[in-house]
Structure formats: C-alpha cells, structure tokens
Amino acid sequence: MSPTGRRRGTPGTRGAILRVARRHFASRGYEATSLRTIAGAAKVDPALVIHYFGSKEGLFAGAMDLPPRLLETFDEMASLPVGEAVELLVRRYLEVVDSDRSRNAVLALVRSAVSNETAATMLREFLSAGMLRSLEGRTQRPDAERRAALVAAQLVGIAVLRHVLRVGAVASATRDDLVALVAPVVVQYLEGPGDGCRSGP
C-alpha cells in the first residue's frame, strides 16, 4: 500500500482489478460502470488501470478475456465502406472464436451465460458495448438496434454450431468460406428493406 492507501502495481494487482471489473460490469452494466469506480473498489489509482488496460473498453475486454485486436476492429471498421467493414468484422470474429485461447474464453462465457445471470449480463454488455454500437452506426434504418442485434445473434450462433455443437458443415468450413457467405448476409441485415420476402421476385 502507498501512503494514500492505494495499491501500487504488483504481480497480483492486474488480476485483482480484473476481478473487481467483472463484478461491477456484471452487476451494474457497462454504461453505468466507470473506470474510476473500478479503480476505487480495487483500491488502486485510476492511472494504474489506464496503464494496464488503456481505456474502459480495454478493461472490459480484459475482464472478458477478449483479445484487444477485436476492439481495434471496431475502430478500423469506421473508415471502410460497409462491405469491407463487414468482411473485416466477420473475419476477426472468426479468428477470435477459432484461436485456442480465445475460443476457450468465449465458450466458457457462453456456457456460463446459459446458466448464470452474471455471465449472461457480461455477454449482453459485450454485445451492446462493442458489436451493436459499431454496427448500429452502419445503418440509417429506424430499427438499427434490432438489425445489429440480429447480426450479433448470427455470429453467436456460428460460434455455437462451429465449436459447441460442431455441426460438420460449419465446423469444417474455412474462415474464407464462412466470410464469403456470412458477410453478404450481414450487409443485408444492415441495408435490406426488412419487410419480409414479399418484395422479392
């Protein structure tokens, strides 16, 4: 402890911050939880949290055990045309769920989410905080939030069929195969008329 009663960085500090962050994000949600609150509850200086995690988003990604690269994706997408942005999103998402380390974290989270309200809240917050917000900005439709959430549903479902249920046709597909089929569907979600199939041929 320093003279102010705040912990300096020690080997266990990072883990302690993450435990506090998980608890706060899960109980209060992402929006209502500030980096400062977490620093206070973990009895560390907010600057130390920034030092370890860079930002509140980075802290959240750390609490979710997500690779920082997924968060960078949301920033990179902003400067790309919608088709390329969506292909990047789908590809990075698949890279995350396919990598051994991240896949285990994501699957553990999905496992927990279906039986545990805390984990369900964490995953909901992640979808809202990152993916949904990033995609909502991509459509001018009044039901943008619903469209973005359906894209998230598609991506969550792919992880479940690929790595939990291991349905052959999705489990054995290359990432390129999946990107080629899934990206146009995401664009359709973001830009399609959304009035069913009646308008089609």
Add this chain to the structure above:
Amino acid sequence: MSPTGRRRGTPGTRGAILRVARRHFASRGYEATSLRTIAGAAKVDPALVIHYFGSKEGLFAGAMDLPPRLLETFDEMASLPVGEAVELLVRRYLEVVDSDRSRNAVLALVRSAVSNETAATMLREFLSAGMLRSLEGRTQRPDAERRAALVAAQLVGIAVLRHVLRVGAVASATRDDLVALVAPVVVQYLEGPGDGCRSGP
C-alpha cells in the same frame, strides 16, 4: 408382458420408449437408429411406437420434447415458393421458442448442449435431421449443406439472444418484426452468390 415378452402400452410405456429413444439417438445418431431398434431395446412392438409417435421423425420430436407442428412445417414448406417457405419456417421456429413449454425444453437442451456431449449430439442430430435437410433441398448450390447450417446458426443465435441473454432489441421484438428481417436473410443464404461483398455495388 405379452406372450412374446413385449410390453403392451401402459401409462409408463410412452415415457420408457422416449428414454430409450433419447439414449439411442444421442449415442448412435439419428440416421443409424431405426424405430425397430428402439422398439426392441424398449421391449415393445414397433407398431406400438408407431401408435404413439407416428414415425421415426415423430419419435425423435418426442424425444426432443418438440411440438409435432415444427415437423409438419418441413412438409408444408415443400409446396411453397422459397420466400413463403422461409417465412413459414422462421415464424414456426419463433412460435416454438416463444411458447412456455417448448422454450423451456429448447433452453434446457441448449444449456445441456454446451456442457454435455449427449445433449450436443441430440441438438446436432435435430438440426441435421430436420432443418438442414429441409433447407438443403431449397438451394442448388454445391455448398448447400453449409448454407443450411448457417441458417440453423442464425436461428439458434436468435433463441440465445431472445431468451438466454435477453438482448433488448431481439427480446422485445414481435415475431412479425423478426420474420420481416430474418426471412430475407435466410433467402440470401439459400440463393445468394456466396462470394463475399466484392460483387456488390
């Protein structure tokens, strides 16, 4: 017991057949399991299994605690143009996951599937036996199986966001809202070029 050593129908017989069916479908898969094998293992006449469940598909639906109406949907779809067939599929699927009784069965299965190989196999068999086969016939593409599996991933993901994670925009949407957005995406999966977004504008 009858003189042949086979059980006649008694109040507990239906449940006993279902327990045997669950074990067989899960351990050997849907294709490799015959109605006759299950009747034999349950020590009942195959005619009694037909009497209770109508067919192997009906027995499987019973073992999964699925409403028979979902199976009828696959038959009804065969006579409809693709757009209407897909709208019917999405609507019936949502009716199933939204009904109290079926929702609990489906969610229990998803919960089990993420931590239990037997349940995962049951769910994979269900997707293969019913939905995938029904949708594969709807596309002439060489990657039909993959396209159908991605539709299944979309529908599984919607159930997870709507009823497990309860993401607001999907949880609060009416079935009409969801059908209007999801059905065109399913058609895109079945009929789209599948070469990414490069071919678009």
